[in-house]
Amino acid sequence: xxxxxxxxxxxxxxxxxxxxxxxxxxxxxxxxxxxxxxxxxxxxxxxxxxxxxxxxxxxxxxxxxxxxxxxxxxxxxxxxxxxxxxxxxxxxxxxxxxxxxxxxxxxxxxxxxxxxxxxxxxxxxxxxxxxxxxxxxxxxxxxxxxxxxxxxxxxxxxxxxxxxxxxxxxxxxxxxxxxxxxxxxxxxxxxxxxxxxxxxxxxxxxxxxxxxxxxxxxxxxxxxxxxxxxxxxxxxxxxxxxxxxxxxxxxxxxxxxxxxxxxxxxxxxxxxxxxxxxxxxxxxxxxxxxxxxxxxxxxxxxxxxxxxxxxxxxxxxxxxxxxxxx
Numbered sequence: 508x509x510x511x512x513x514x515x516x517x518x519x520x521x522x523x524x525x526x527x528x529x530x531x532x533x534x535x536x537x538x539x540x541x542x543x544x545x546x547x548x549x550x551x552x553x554x555x556x557x558x559x560x561x562x563x564x565x566x567x568x569x570x571x572x573x574x575x576x577x578x579x580x581x582x583x584x585x586x587x588x589x590x591x592x593x594x595x596x597x598x599x600x601x602x603x604x605x606x607x608x609x610x611x612x613x614x615x616x617x618x619x620x621x622x623x624x625x626x627x628x629x630x631x632x633x634x635x636x637x638x639x640x641x642x643x644x645x646x647x648x649x650x651x652x653x654x655x656x657x658x659x660x661x662x663x664x665x666x667x668x669x670x671x672x673x674x675x676x677x678x679x680x681x682x683x684x685x686x687x688x689x690x691x692x693x694x695x696x697x698x699x700x701x702x703x704x705x706x707x708x709x710x711x712x713x714x715x716x717x718x719x720x721x722x723x724x725x726x727x728x729x730x731x732x733x734x735x736x737x738x739x740x741x742x743x744x745x746x747x748x749x750x751x752x753x754x755x756x757x758x759x760x761x762x763x764x765x766x767x768x769x770x771x772x773x774x775x776x777x778x779x780x781x782x783x784x785x786x787x788x789x790x791x792x793x794x795x796x797x798x799x800x801x802x803x804x805x806x807x808x809x810x811x812x813x814x815x816x817x818x819x820x821x822x823x824x825x826x827x828x829x830x831x832x833x
Contacts, residue, residue: 529622529658534737534767537693539620541682543664546616546696546773548679551671553699557706558593558606559585577602591673609706613780614666619659619772620692626654629762691733692771701729705777716778728776738766 532538537545562581567573573581577598584590595607687694705727708714714725 527656529624529656529767529769530660531620531622531690531692531769531771533622533624534735534769535687535690535693537690539618539660542620542692543616543618544678545682545684545693546698546775547664547666547671547674548682549695550614550666550698550702551674551679552683553702554668554671555590556699557703558609562602573602574599589676591675593672594669608779609709610667610669611780612668612705613778614668614671615774615776615778616664616666617661617772617774618663619661621657621659621770621772623655623657623768623770625764625766627762627764627766631762690735690769692773696731696773698775701727701775701777709779724779726776726778728774730772730774732773733769733771735769735771736766738764 530538531542559581561567562573562578563585564573568575568578580597584593595603595610598606684694686696705714705725708727709725714727716724716726
């Protein structure tokens with residue numbers, strides 16, 4: 508084994524993860540369009556689960572939040588009816604207003620995908636010249652090559668609840684994936700919680716818009732940031748026994764290192780807009796002033812306590828945990 512072979516080992520290490528333009532698929536295997544598709548499909552499933560769960564929950568029917576006709580329509584979709592046919596006009600009264608309120612809810616996704624790659628190669632050679640009877644003379648040589656490439660990909664995608672529901676069935680085939688703790692942006696990122704919180708805050712907590720002063724339709728946004736760092740190094744070393752009277756190589760080493768840092772930011776926002784925005788005041792009022800508790804309070808204090816219980820019961824109506832089979 509000689510210095511040329513030593514160099515080849517280090518070069519192989521540093522070139523293993525080398526990319527002129529770092530991209531998400533270099534390590535994750537998921538290109539940008541696949542990442543977007545998976546997040547859209549995860550959001551789509553969250554919307555469908557929330558809608559059909561609310562429509563078909565027995566408790567909602569018993570408390571008058573959903574009429575029997577609307578519940579049966581919901582069961583049709585759970586039992587195989589094409590979800591692309593789902594629309595507000597299929598329902599009646601309060602249920603129709605509720606579906607219409609959120610049907611055209613806007614969704615915006617803003618992506619910042621930053622990938623940084625470092626490939627470094629350093630070498631050290633120690634030379635020795637015997638000079639008896641004088642002390643030996645040592646000479647150390649060092650050299651290195653440090654390389655870094657950085658790519659920042661920024662873009663935005665917009666959707667509505669209606670647009671996601673109407674996506675063709677095969678669009679999301681194979682796109683509903685589990686959490687990826689090593690490379691999170693390519694896995695399940697928890698959009699279901701954002702969708703459910705948006706619905707609950709809009710209906711029960713007077714969710715407002717954004718801006719200063721606060722104005723506009725109810726809006727909720729989350730900003731997620733994921734950092735993945737992958738690194739590796741190798742330091743092969745050769746030791747020689749000098750046998751010449753001149754300078755001889757005592758040892759030689761190469762240090763090869765690879766570091767990849769991927770920082771991904773996703774800002775996801777939901778807002779009520781379109782025809783549904785005008786239904787918000789009456790929808791909120793119909794929820795809070797429809798008693799679910801079969802009590803008949805006789806004093807103001809009793810009425811206030813009963814109203815508090817009614818609000819808790821109403822909140823439960825919109826927290827179904829139902830898995831929709833495709």
